[in-house]
Amino acid sequence: MKRSSSRRALLFGRHGLMGLVTLLLLVAGVWASWDTAHHVVLAQGREHGTLTVTECGEDTCTGRYTPDATSPARSGLAVERSVAAERGDRFPVVVKPGTDEVVRTGTAGFLHAWLPLGGALLLASLVVGGGLRMTRTAWTLAGVGAVLVAGTFVAL
Numbered sequence: 791m792k793r794s795s796s797r798r799a800l801l802f803g804r805h806g807l808m809g810l811v812t813l814l815l816l817v818a819g820v821w822a823s824w825d826t827a828h829h830v831v832l833a834q835g836r837e838h839g840t841l842t843v844t845e846c847g848e849d850t851c852t853g854r855y856t857p858d859a860t861s862p863a864r865s866g867l868a869v870e871r872s873v874a875a876e877r878g879d880r881f882p883v884v885v886k887p888g889t890d891e892v893v894r895t896g897t898a899g900f901l902h903a904w905l906p907l908g909g910a911l912l913l914a915s916l917v918v919g920g921g922l923r924m925t926r927t928a929w930t931l932a933g934v935g936a937v938l939v940a941g942t943f944v945a946l
Contacts, residue, residue: 808921812914819910826870827903829884829893837861837885841892843875851875855883855892867892872902874946898945905942911935 829836839857846852850868857863869875869883869892882899883892894902912935919928 805922808917811921812917815910815914815917816907819907819914822906822910823904826893827900829886830895830899830903833884833895836887837864838895839864839883839885839892840880841867841869841883843869843877843879846871846875846877850891861885864890866890869894872946874898898942901938901942901945904938908935908938908942911938 837857839855839861841853841855843851843853849871851871852866852868855864855867864885867883867885867890882895884895885892893899911931915928915930915932915935918924918931922928
């Protein structure tokens with residue numbers, strides 16, 4: 791049975807559109823993650839220390855900052871609130887240049903920074919599997935996304 795050229799064009803258009811949606815999801819995930827992740831990934835030369843959480847508000851937690859040997863002392867630093875930050879917790883941080891905000895570092899901070907990409911991978915797997923009919927690739931994307939999300943949950 792012969793396929794008509796209009797059916798092939800429609801199939802090509804669908805694949806192109808689903809490919810663009812997948813690319814958009816992945817780029818958005820990287821974009822959302824990079825705002826925090828670049829402070830963790832490219833932390834060399836930045837101020838490092840340890841934050842002991844003393845108080846948490848709706849959006850941020852503040853605490854006592856203990857700098858490492860090469861960083862200057864600071865006060866009034868805040869970290870973005872997450873479900874894993876409670877009063878008395880201590881974790882390594884890096885100071886965002888030019889601000890009074892810190893970002894969690896180490897394995898937990900690295901995974902937490904890339905969490906939006908994990909969600910984007912999970913969403914993209916649905917588009918790849920359902921729209922592009924590429925089940926193996928979809929399962930791979932879903933697996934990587936699920937490992938990233940679950941790893942973040944366990945690390946925090």
